[in-house]
Amino acid sequence: MSHPHPELGPPPPLPTGGLRVTPLGGLGEIGRNMTVFEYGGRLLIVDCGVLFPEEEQPGIDLILPDFSSIRDRLDDIEGIVLTHGHEDHIGGVPYLLREKPDIPLIGSKLTLALIEAKLQEHRIRPYTLEVAEGHRERIGPFDCEFVAVNHSIPDALAVAIRTPAGMVVHTGDFKMDQLPLDNRLTDLHAFARLSEEGIDLLLSDSTNAEVPGFTAHERDISNVLRQVFGAARKRIIVASFASHVHRIQQILDAAHEYGRRVAFVGRSMVRNMGIARDLGYLKVPPGLVVDVKTLDDLPDHEVVLVCTGSQGEPMAALSRMANRDHQIRIVDGDTVILASSLIPGNENAVYRVINGLTRWGANVVHKGNAKVHVSGHASAGELLYFYNICKPRNLMPVHGEWRHLRANAELGALTGVPHDRIVIAEDGVVVDLIEGKAKISGKVQAGYVYVDGLSVGDVGEPALKDRRILGEEGIISVFVVVDSSTGKITGGPHIQARGSGIEDAAFGDVVPKITEILERSAQDGVVEPHQLQQLIRRTLGKWVSDTYRRRPMILPVVVEV
Numbered sequence: 001m002s003h004p005h006p007e008l009g010p011p012p013p014l015p016t017g018g019l020r021v022t023p024l025g026g027l028g029e030i031g032r033n034m035t036v037f038e039y040g041g042r043l044l045i046v047d048c049g050v051l052f053p054e055e056e057q058p059g060i061d062l063i064l065p066d067f068s069s070i071r072d073r074l075d076d077i078e079g080i081v082l083t084h085g086h087e088d089h090i091g092g093v094p095y096l097l098r099e100k101p102d103i104p105l106i107g108s109k110l111t112l113a114l115i116e117a118k119l120q121e122h123r124i125r126p127y128t129l130e131v132a133e134g135h136r137e138r139i140g141p142f143d144c145e146f147v148a149v150n151h152s153i154p155d156a157l158a159v160a161i162r163t164p165a166g167m168v169v170h171t172g173d174f175k176m177d178q179l180p181l182d183n184r185l186t187d188l189h190a191f192a193r194l195s196e197e198g199i200d201l202l203l204s205d206s207t208n209a210e211v212p213g214f215t216a217h218e219r220d221i222s223n224v225l226r227q228v229f230g231a232a233r234k235r236i237i238v239a240s241f242a243s244h245v246h247r248i249q250q251i252l253d254a255a256h257e258y259g260r261r262v263a264f265v266g267r268s269m270v271r272n273m274g275i276a277r278d279l280g281y282l283k284v285p286p287g288l289v290v291d292v293k294t295l296d297d298l299p300d301h302e303v304v305l306v307c308t309g310s311q312g313e314p315m316a317a318l319s320r321m322a323n324r325d326h327q328i329r330i331v332d333g334d335t336v337i338l339a340s341s342l343i344p345g346n347e348n349a350v351y352r353v354i355n356g357l358t359r360w361g362a363n364v365v366h367k368g369n370a371k372v373h374v375s376g377h378a379s380a381g382e383l384l385y386f387y388n389i390c391k392p393r394n395l396m397p398v399h400g401e402w403r404h405l406r407a408n409a410e411l412g413a414l415t416g417v418p419h420d421r422i423v424i425a426e427d428g429v430v431v432d433l434i435e436g437k438a439k440i441s442g443k444v445q446a447g448y449v450y451v452d453g454l455s456v457g458d459v460g461e462p463a464l465k466d467r468r469i470l471g472e473e474g475i476i477s478v479f480v481v482v483d484s485s486t487g488k489i490t491g492g493p494h495i496q497a498r499g500s501g502i503e504d505a506a507f508g509d510v511v512p513k514i515t516e517i518l519e520r521s522a523q524d525g526v527v528e529p530h531q532l533q534q535l536i537r538r539t540l541g542k543w544v545s546d547t548y549r550r551r552p553m554i555l556p557v558v559v560e561v
Contacts, residue, residue: 011430011442014038019165019433021201024446025049025065026399028426030207031088033399034065035170039163042140043073045080046159046170050091051448052311057464062451064092067099069428069444074100078140079129082107083172084156085114085243094122095456102127106139108146108155113275114243133157133187147194148187149174152218152376153243154281158191165433166200169390173205173399175378176385179217181246182281188389195390201438202392206400207377209408214381216374218246224371225254225337232363234300234333236260239309239318240340242268245276247339247373248306249283255304256285263292265307265328266317273306300334311340311350319349322356332361339372380411387415394421394438396431466553473552474499476544478536480518482529484560488522489515491559493536500552502544510543529558 014020019039025032031051037044053060070077080103082090093115097103104127105115112128119126131137132155133148143162150156151173161168169191176186208215229236236255240247255262264270276282277289295303305328309318318336320326330336336357338350354364367373378386387395395417397408409422423431423438428446431438450459475498481491493514495507517539518532526532536556544550 008443015434017165019163021431023427025427028402032065033089040141043077044142047083047089048080048092048096049088060450060452064095064449066446066449077103079104079106081159082111084151084153085111086153090115094119097124104129106131108132108157110155110279110281113279117271117275147190148184150177150180150186152246154182154245160194168201169199170203171205173377175215175376176382177217179219181218192389199390199392200436201394201433202390203396203398205377206397206404206408208375208379209383209404209411211379213379215379218374222250225250228365229254229258232335235303236335237305238337238339239307242272242308245281251306256288260302260304261290261298262288262304263290263295265292265305269308319353322353330357330360330362334362336362336364337372338366341373383411384415387412396423469553473550475553475555476500478556481559481561486522489518514539532558
């Protein structure tokens with residue numbers, strides 16, 4: 001079982017007849033999924049998603065894969081295969097197409113409809129190729145066959161990529177629900193057929209590899225939803241991912257059964273559900289869905305609101321309701337259903353929202369107290385079953401944190417994949433398939449690229465560190481005027497603090513120390529403003545640390561006259 005090493009350098013040129021696999025996101029994390037395949041000097045990309053920021057990344061909207069390793073090779077890209085329409089698989093596409101808008105997008109009908117709607121907001125009209133399970137398309141030197149897989153969104157696909165170097169199968173996100181709502185099963189017959197041909201490298205979803213047994217059926221949620229709807233006496237507010245069509249279908253079915261009307265709240269929710277309805281993936285009884293503006297005319301016991309915010313996102317509708325910052329006001333007796341999983345890292349934000357909603361009297365139903373969510377990913381039992389069908393010659397776990405990748409690798413080993421043919425990589429680690437064996441050959445840059453408003457990649461770790469300091473410790477500014485020729489103080493020091501918890505009056509104790517150090521430096525002939533700023537920062541910083549055990553950001557300003 002091989003794994004990356006910190007000292008890995010850039011990979012050598014790809015040997016003739018070899019296939020190179022470079023994950024630029026999705027390994028060691030939940031999200032940002034993107035994998036680049038190279039054969040004969042041409043590139044094929046599978047997925048291009050985003051990662052959502054955590055608390056230690058203040059002000060960041062999205063996190064993208066790092067395109068720097070392919071930026072000078074955009075003309076070599078044959079296309080981007082999109083396995084399904086979740087944000088962690090398609091959210092980065094607009095940012096890559098900004099750099100080259102004519103890269104073809106290949107995906108299923110619903111997936112392409114969702115990304116096309118997103119690209120409209122970026123004023124990009126993409127080239128698209130619609131595919132479905134059973135289709136086989138030649139994309140440059142890559143012979144791609146698409147296979148139906150079951151997931152928490154319709155129309156998900158796995159892709160088998162044939163090249164002279166061998167066949168690679170990329171599962172995308174999948175599970176093996178035997179009773180799916182849309183009756184679209186993971187096509188195990190197709191995977192068995194591919195296995196007979198010979199799968200040289202399998203890239204397999206690892207998200208639930210630590211979870212024993214089999215993932216529950218999506219339709220198991222229906223009875224729980226009916227119980228919640230039957231017990232609710234006022235409004236019902238449901239928070240879900242804006243692309244979780246199967247879950248929304250069950251909400252619509254329960255609302256219809258209990259005589260309630262449904263309104264979608266939030267731009268992405270309204271857009272995606274409109275697309276799903278127009279394409280026939282969402283079955284909506286006539287008159288069931290109404291505009292949110294008409295809800296005031298309905299009694300509370302006939303209202304269902306479906307919104308985003310199940311992950312505690314600060315600007316999403318549910319968080320704003322919890323903070324009393326939304327036109328919809330939570331009142332005593334409302335029922336709120338969080339019909340999604342907890343993405344690792346979001347726990348604190350989600351529980352903060354739950355507490356806020358509970359404070360206003362809502363009955364909050366979530367995964368912790370009711371079965372209102374089942375995963376869209378295969379658990380350990382399914383993965384074992386899957387590996388015994390596929391019999392891959394080499395295995396590379398993808399889509400998961402380190403613990404998930406390790407667990408998935410162990411499952412592969414249990415089913416007979418040799419340890420030296422299981423590759424545990426991380427983002428940027430290059431894996432070459434040469435003469436039937438996969439091995440690590442180097443590493444390329446694959447760091448985080450932050451989106452902050454309209455800025456892409458301009459905010460780095462130093463800026464985030466400053467933001468964290470400002471948020472946790474505050475800022476102290478010092479203003480001093482000095483004579484440009486003598487360095488003597490002619491005004492100040494004036495000190496102000498914001499967010500540090502230190503009253504401005506308290507700085508009277510340190511002003512004499514700053515004055516003394518500046519006068520001494522003037523006597524020594526030190527008059528350069530930058531040097532004086534450093535003296536002020538050190539003197540004030542030491543005093544704050546000794547007196548308050550705090551480390552705020554200190555911003556000295558020295559003006560010469």
